[in-house]
Amino acid sequence: MKRKGLIRAAVLLSGVSAVTGCGNRNISVLKPAGPVGDSQMDLIRLSLVIMTLVVIVVSVLYIYAVVRFRERPGQKKEIPEQVEGSKKLELLWTIIPILLLVILGIPTVSTTFQLNKKPEPAESMRVNVTGYQYWWAFEYPDYGFETANEVHIPAGKKVEFIMTSHDVIHAFWVPSLGGKQDLSPGRINRLVLQADKPGIYEGRCTELCGAGHALMNFRVIVQQPEDFEAWVNRLKKPDSQPDNDTAAEGKKLFAQNCMGCHAIQGAGYKVLGQTGPELTGLSYRTRLAGVVNNTKEDLSRWITNPQRIKPGNHMPAFDHLTEKQRKALTEYLSGLK
Ligand code: CUA
Numbered sequence: 222m223k224r225k226g227l228i229r230a231a232v233l234l235s236g237v238s239a240v241t242g243c244g245n246r247n248i249s250v251l252k253p254a255g256p257v258g259d260s261q262m263d264l265i266r267l268s269l270v271i272m273t274l275v276v277i278v279v280s281v282l283y284i285y286a287v288v289r290f291r292e293r294p295g296q297k298k299e300i301p302e303q304v305e306g307s308k309k310l311e312l313l314w315t316i317i318p319i320l321l322l323v324i325l326g327i328p329t330v331s332t333t334f335q336l337n338k339k340p341e342p343a344e345s346m347r348v349n350v351t352g353y354q355y356w357w358a359f360e361y362p363d364y365g366f367e368t369a370n371e372v373h374i375p376a377g378k379k380v381e382f383i384m385t386s387h388d389v390i391h392a393f394w395v396p397s398l399g400g401k402q403d404l405s406p407g408r409i410n411r412l413v414l415q416a417d418k419p420g421i422y423e424g425r426c427t428e429l430c431g432a433g434h435a436l437m438n439f440r441v442i443v444q445q446p447e448d449f450e451a452w453v454n455r456l457k458k459p460d461s462q463p464d465n466d467t468a469a470e471g472k473k474l475f476a477q478n479c480m481g482c483h484a485i486q487g488a489g490y491k492v493l494g495q496t497g498p499e500l501t502g503l504s505y506r507t508r509l510a511g512v513v514n515n516t517k518e519d520l521s522r523w524i525t526n527p528q529r530i531k532p533g534n535h536m537p538a539f540d541h542l543t544e545k546q547r548k549a550l551t552e553y554l555s556g557l558k
Contacts, residue, residue: 247397247420247421247422247423248396248397248422248423248425249396249397250262250265250396250397251265252397253397253398253399254397254398254416254417254418254420254422254443255397255398255399255414255415255416255417256415256417257336257398257399257400257413257414257415258396258397258398258399260332260335260336260399261332261399263328263332264328264329264332267324267325267328268325271321271324271325275321336399336413337413338413339381339411339413340379340381340413344378344379345378345379345380345381345413346361346363346374346375346378346379346380346381347361347362347363347380347381347382347383348360348361348372348374348380348381348382348383349361349362349382349383349384349385350372350382350383350384350385350393350404351384351385351386351387351404352384352385352386352387352388352391352393352404352426352430352437353386353387353388353496354387354388354389354430354431354433354437354533354534354535355426355430355431355433355434355436355437355531355533355534356369356370356437356497356498356510356511356534357369357370357372357393357424357437357439357511358387358495358498358499359371359372361453364453364456364457365457366456366457366459366486366501367484367486367499367501368456368499368501368502368506369498369499369500369506370438370439370440370498370506370508370510370511371439371440371441371442371506371507371508371511372439372440372441372442373442373443373444373449373452373453374414374416374441374442374443374444374449375443375444375445375446375449375450376416376417376418376419376443376444376445376446377415377416377417377446378415378446379413379414379415380413380414380415381411381412381413382402382411382412382413382414383409383410383411384402384403384404384409384410384411384412385404385405385406385407385408385409385410386404386405386406387406387495388406388430389406389430389431390403390404390405390406390428390430391403391404391426391428391430391437392404392426392427392428393412393424393426393427394424394425394426394427395414395422395423395424395441396423396425397422397423398414398415398416398422398441399414400412400414401427403428404428414441416441416443418443419443419444419445419448420443421440421441421442421443421507422440422441422442422443423438423440423441424438424439424440424441425437425438425439426438431533432532432533433531433532433533433534436510436511436512436530436531436532437511438508438511438512439511440507440508440511442507452505455502455505455558456501456502456505459486459487459488459501459502459557459558460487460558461485461487461488461501461557461558462488463552463553463556464556465552467548467549467552467553468549468552468553468556469553470546470549470553471549471550471551471552471553471554472488472553474542474546474549474550474553475490475550475553475554476490478539478542478550479497479550480492482495482496482497482535482536483497483498483499483500484499484500484501485499485500485501485557486499486501487501487502487557487558488501488557496535497535497536500554500557501557502557502558503515503554503555503557504555504556504557504558505558509523510523510527510530510531510534512530512531513530515555517551517552517555520551520554520555521547521548521551524539524542524547524550524551525538525539525540525542525547526538526540
């Protein structure tokens with residue numbers, strides 16, 4: 222019986238850690254993957270040590286007082302010595318917390334300034350980030366292209382993210398790499414991050430921005446410098462031409478239905494007043510809309526009813542398309558390189 226209870230508790234705990242993301246290395250502040258995350262982790266450790274010391278000292282004093290001065294049988298009832306207004310005690314419990322705050326404050330302030338330093342242009346790269354309800358645009362000014370919901374960066378290089386918002390306030394957070402930073406309409410904010418090793422690091426919007434907020438996910442894809450260069454070169458020379466008849470039909474459907482909101486720079490489709498993600502190089506992305514796997518089935522599901530996948534987003538349902546048309550559009554879009 223007891224054992225069953227234990228097993229149940231273990232299952233429950235592992236379930237909790239699964240849904241809270243505790244088991245995922247790539248979305249944890251406690252498992253930093255770059256110098257910014259490391260220095261923030263150092264601050265977490267320092268404050269944890271100080272707070273633990275305070276808890277221990279207070280607990281020991283409390284237990285000592287309770288045991289030492291408890292009422293004993295037969296003891297005469299008398300009011301103990303009053304210490305109200307004791308200069309010694311007042312000074313002691315004013316100075317100790319001030320000292321602790323100074324010990325915590327100095328490294329915190331100096332780390333904040335250090336992390337906010339503008340990196341040398343020669344040793345860093347720049348990515349412009351724009352938040353939209355509910356997706357992310359990542360523009361590479363040095364390379365002249367834009368992508369969405371997945372930002373590729375090379376390992377070991379400082380990346381300066383320059384951020385703003387198209388509509389409401391969003392916030393950019395990649396727990397493993399450090400952060401976070403608000404994206405406010407009409408304002409420019411910046412955040413410098415660096416990743417040590419290649420990998421996929423999960424990012425989240427952490428400012429309640431509307432119905433789709435909880436699904437406004439993105440990924441930081443960290444690559445070896447040579448792999449990153451290869452990705453850049455592919456996107457600099459995109460191939461957005463259909464390679465079969467079905468896809469060619471899809472391209473026509475795209476021009477009729479989608480280009481009011483979505484650009485495919487590689488195919489010469491540009492939009493003014495952009496409302497949807499750039500789709501050039503869609504086939505390289507690991508996920509669609511930051512939430513579902515990048516497969517033809519999910520793309521087709523998205524086109525038919527995007528609200529089911531990400532409630533509140535601005536894309537209308539294209540359920541008037543016939544099965545054949547949907548297949549053609551999916552064929553074209555999923556082949557974009
Ligand atoms: Cu964007 Cu929350």
